[in-house]
Amino acid sequence: MTFDSLREQLLGAAEALGGGPATLPEILAGIVDDVDHALREPLEIFPVCHHSPASALAMLRRLRDKQPKVVYLELCEDLQPLLTELRNCKLPVALQAFASELEGFPKESAPLSVIAPVTEASAEYQAISYALETPGVSLVLVDRSTDHVFQFLGEGAAAETPDGEDDLHGDAVGVEIGDLRPRFAELEEHLLHHGRVRHWSEWWDQYVEQPLAGADHDTYRQVMTMVGSLFRRLAPHDARYARDEDRERHMWTRIRAHLAATGADPADCLYVCGAFHAASRLPEVGSAPGTPNFAITPRTATTWLYGLIPSSHSAIEAQFGLAPGSVSIAATTWQKNLKKQRLKPFRLDGQKGGRLPLPVAAGGPVADHLSGYLAGPPALDGLDEEELRGWCVDIVRLARRNGYLASTADAIAVFETSVLLAGMRGRARPTPYDFQDAAVTCIEKDRVPGRRDVRRLCEILLGGDRVGQVGYDALPPLARDVYDRLAPLGLNLEQRSIQRALLDLTARPELAPCSQLLWMLRYLLPDQAVRPIMGSRRLGEKHFQESWDLDLGRHQRAVIELGYEGVTVEQVLEQRLRRDAWDPKATAATALEAVENSMLFLQSPRLTDELGARAVELLAAERTVDEAPDVLRRIRRLLGHYRSTTPVLPSWCERFVTVGYAHYCTLLPTAFVEEESGVRQVGAMLGFLFGMESLALSLGCDRTQLEIAVRQSHPETPAKLALLWAARHQLGDLSLAELRALVDDLLGNPLVVPAVPQYVSGFVQALEPVPRLAPFVVETLSKAFGRLPDPVLLPWLPTLITTLQSQAAELVPVLTREAGRTFPATLAGMEGWTPPWLARRAPGASGRAGRAPSGSGLAGQGATGSEVAGPESSGSWTAGRGPSGADAAPGAVGGPVGVFLAAHPESTEAVAGLLGCSGEWVTAPAVPDDDRPGPAALLAAFPETADAVFSMIGS
Incomplete structure (x- = not known):
């Protein structure tokens, strides 16, 4: 047989190895049999x-x-x-x-x-x-x-x-x-x-x-x-x-x-x-005839679409796990x-290129060429100095263009190192891989000055990353339609570089269809394929000039694959919007986004109404309020657009408002209590209920449902409690004076002071449902900054800033404008300035006041209830003042209780220290016993206690 000699040589070598695997002779003989079997096949x-x-x-x-x-x-x-x-x-x-x-395949794949x-x-x-x-x-x-x-x-x-x-x-x-x-x-x-x-x-x-x-x-x-x-x-x-x-x-x-x-x-x-x-x-x-056939299963009912897409050397290397640059070296x-x-x-x-004429076929029996190939030494080429010298000169030139400080000495070093590496690896001729290693060693040194390292420069030198392109005639109908419709721009869209398109829609109104197509492609293609530089597409906006960066040449694959989804861009966009709205994981916010996109790109009332009905359906089925902020933002924008452009609202908008009003009223008590529902989500729910209230009531909703929902809400966290207070204020259950009293009580209670920042954050979020609370929120923030001690205030400030940035960015301008109206515009105006909440104090009002806690940085003084102490408040402690106290010095200590406390001041001073008050003891002159008021005079001077007792006993 043809390979008998080779088989005997390999088996002899296997026996000579002795300690090798027992299956080695079988493997070597099997290899020869496989070669012999393949060569005997008639085909x-x-x-x-x-x-x-x-x-x-x-x-x-x-x-x-x-x-x-x-x-x-x-x-x-x-x-x-x-x-x-x-x-x-x-x-x-x-x-x-x-x-x-x-x-026939899993849908999720x-x-x-x-x-x-x-x-x-x-x-x-x-x-x-x-x-x-x-x-x-x-x-x-x-x-x-x-x-x-x-x-x-x-x-x-x-x-x-x-x-x-x-x-x-x-x-x-x-x-x-x-x-x-x-x-x-x-x-x-x-x-x-x-x-x-x-x-x-x-x-x-x-x-x-x-x-x-x-x-x-x-x-x-x-x-x-x-x-x-x-x-x-x-x-x-x-x-x-x-x-x-x-x-x-x-x-x-x-x-x-x-x-x-x-x-x-x-x-x-x-x-x-x-x-x-x-x-x-x-x-x-x-x-051979009679060879058993394989039972080929039928294909599934899946419809396959076919086409050509651009490829590149680097893409092939990544796809099949090849070394970087190997396909370029092969080329x-x-x-x-x-x-x-x-x-x-x-x-x-x-x-x-073309073809050469085909020569006459040469036939003949197949001989054993394998034995001679395996037994003989490898026929390696000698050193091609001209080729290697050209590589070394070119890599130095390319390195200098990319920021490396390379010189002729580096080219010589790369040449000698390539020869040295090839010799160490047993090669007579340096390979491109030896040249790459030598170039990295001699040129790259300690840093890469630009975007490309030396190994990447070698790949470029030895062939580069060649990228293919699909010709116009081989494109699917959609891709050809895109190129045809963008032809008025006068750009070579097949060019693999970014091109700037300038659209003056006033001077050249015929470019309006190009603008519309570009915005649709912006929605469908990757971000870098079609990128607007000037101009935007939002509801109610109309631009007369636009500027675009187009890179369709390098994103040809994405355009081609759009052709697998439809014949025109409009058809693909409609399918995408439907797919997003009817996705199993779709939410009401997703459907509202699809509604907005259909209005921006397709101008199809039928599709918009269909997507809007889907949004109503999804909203009614939701059991969480995670998407409430997005829902509120989108429905507000849509309602504002319809009110400014159409005489009546679409029916789906009316149903969305009524369904949403009832839906959020139902979920409100639970959302206030659940830990999974954040303050932002609850605030957005209240924003929907209060913001859409007038429209919802005109459409037949009942305000009692909202009142009952608020009364059934019993939050436990401070931020949500502040939201509830704001909601009660909006409903008329809590006056502004009572809100101020609640905040002042929080600031005056040492046990609650660490939680005050959370209350303040809740009030900030309350600007969404109750925007008229902006002056009160500025007042609350000012009081918090002024009265909170540094250990509480300083850790809270970064949290407040990040929270406003991530969750309530649109509320910051509201607070800024209100603060601008409240505080003086210049530093000189701060002298003698009185905050509005202090100026509101009724003339002659009195109250107990203490100084601000030490370290808070506030020069003014606090107050309890709705009263605020004025500058006439004393900093001394008084005791025993009765109706005749007018004759005594202000703040003087008198009476047996006052004398006792003055004699033993430790307890009083300790309580005063806890409350943040300071002062000094002043002793009042003694009052004769005959001049001291009796019990009747005391009850007449202070009737509140007697009246309270009479009301309790029913007298």
């Missing part, structure tokens, strides 16, 4: 690796030699109609299948997407170009359809979706020919360690790509099949392995069906597949070998 199997220049070169040479009549390609069979559209594209691009409405990238330096593109441009040649895709991809993946779909994909591909599942990589970490780590490389891409380039770049067809085919057999036999037999076997059964079943239907001769066919699949020994593999290697071997690749007519 030629061509093993490839994805984005491999060696595979592309071997494919190019084989197509010219064999000239097959049928090419079977490992690619999703339902992507075949897209292949002809590659003529209108600039590579790299990706074939895509997309589905947003699923049937939508949308589903599959992409298959295509680059020029790939065997699949060479096969596609040959088949499409050569008359009489059939191209048949035989891999599972997109629907079957997700059927096979099942719940393990996430396992094959790589982490951190480039946004050109998004979260699509990548499908590509020849995913050739060790399936377990130990083997890969072993190969990297002994190969003296950092990652798999560098190992593959060094030990497979470079040796096979110029190999003949038989050598290439045998070596690739051997590598695929090795990785296959060492791969763990897990779920992925089982899916790969099912794929092989599927593909061979399709091949046999096509051969039977067309009567094609297997000798005139070529099967292009990954090297892993080329070494398959399954019973269902083969083109450079491809171009270099084309020039070296004087080959002209196959290209589609719509792209640059």
Whole structure:
């Protein structure tokens, strides 16, 4: 047999190892058997690796030699109609299948997407170009359809979706020919360690790509099949392995069906597949008649949409876990070998380049090229000084442009270090990876002065991140419609750079449709694709000049995927709004946002009414008040717009107000008590109830419902209690004087003082439902700042600021304007200024007053109740003053009680210290016993006590 000699050599080597694994002879012999089995197949199997220049070169040479009549390609069979559209594209691009409405798959997994990238330096593109441009040649895709991809993946779909994909591909599942990589970490780590490389891409380039770049067809085919057999036999037999076997059964079943239907001769066919699949020994593999078929399940009812999207080298690297820059290096290697071997690749007519005439096919028996390849030394190229010197000069030039202080000495150092590294790693010729390491070592040094480090500059130098583009003719109808409707702007929208569009809608009213389309695209596309610089779109606004930054060239994928959702942008926008409003997690605020967007972008009263009815339905079904602030803000804006533009409110608005009034009245007592309901949410509920009260009452609501809800509310937290007081004040149950008395009692109670900031925060939130309380809130804040001790005041101030910023930003201007009306505008005006709440004190009113607590920074004095002590209040302590106290000195101490307290002042002074009062003892002159008032005179002077006793006993 052809490989008997190689089999004997490998078995002899296995025996010589002695202490090796017991399965080693079986593995080595099995590899030879796999190669022999693949070469005996009448239908030629061509093993490839994805984005491999060696595979592309071997494919190019084989197509010219064999000239097959049928090419079977490992690619999703339902992507075949897209292949002809590659003529209108600039590579790299990706074939895509997309589905947003699923049937037969879990709804929560939508949308589903599959992409298959295509680059020029790939065997699949060479096969596609040959088949499409050569008359009489059939191209048949035989891999599972997109629907079957997700059927096979099942719940393990996430396992094959790589982490951190480039946004050109998004979260699509990548499908590509020849995913050739060790399936377990130990083997890969072993190969990297002994190969003296950092990652798999560098190992593959060094030990497979470079040796096979110029190999003949038989050598290439045998070596690739051997590598695929090795990785296959060492791969763990897990779920992925089982899916790969099912794929092989599927593909061979399709091949046999096509051969039977067309009567094609297997000798005139070529099967292009990954090297892993080329070494398959399954019973269902083969083109011989009678080979058992695989039962292919029917597709689901899911409707798949197909198209082409831009791709890039970096996106492919991220999608398939390749080293950064590896695809760019592969493209450079491809171009270099084309020039070296004087080959002209196959290209589609719509792209640059052409085809060479096909030579006559060369046939002959297959010999054992594998033994000589494995036994002989590697044919490594010598040092190409001119190429390496050019790299070193160019990287220094590029580094200087990016802020590095590089010089000719650095270029020499990079050259010598590249040679040194290649020698240390056993290479006769420095590879691009050696050059990268040398450049980083010699140029980057201790810092990166700009956005790009030296490794990134090397990637740019060695090929750069080439980005593809889908041509106009290959775009879906929606994308072409977008470009056509934006044509009046006079910009090249396919250009991959930001372009500024200036719209003067007064001088050029024909640009108004462009403005409308741009605002819709702003809503549908990523933020950077369409960005307004000047102008906005809000209810009631109309701008006559707009300025836009457009970057549709770099976001072409997003525009294309809009075409999978509809024929026009308006249709997609309407579908999005409906989807948002009818989403299972939608809230009333979400539906109101959809209503507002429909009014801004579509001007469709029918759709707006439908979305408004949905908002009413969602509001009535809500059991929490988390979205109350958003609901209040949006319905206020909508009502204001309707009142200014239409004679009557829409019916859904009226129903929203009446339903919301009843709904929030029902939830109010519970919201006041629940810890989950914040002060902001309760304040928004009260804002809806009081703000919409007049409209709700005119529509038939009952105010008694609100009064009952407020009376049933019994909050326990200080902030919500302040909100309740404000609500009672709005309903007329609590006067402003009583509110002041409550606040003064809080400030005068040492036990409650630490909680006063929470009360104040509640009063600030009360400006939402009761805006006329603004003067009172300013007064309360002033009293709090003046009377609270520093240990309470200072920690509260940052909390107050952050709370106002995050939860009540719109209330800050209200407070600022009211403070501006209350306080003097200049520093000089502060002298002799009396706050309005002190000036309101009735003439002749009296009250007990004490000084402000020490450390509060307030020069005035506090008061209890609704009275405020004036400047005439004494700072001395008095005792025993009766009706005849007018003859005594103010603040004098008299009477037996006063004399006793003056003799033992410790207790009194301690109580005065707790209350924050200070003073000195003054003794009053003695009063004769005959002049002292009797009990009747005391009762006449102080009748309140007697009246209280009489009322208790009913006299």
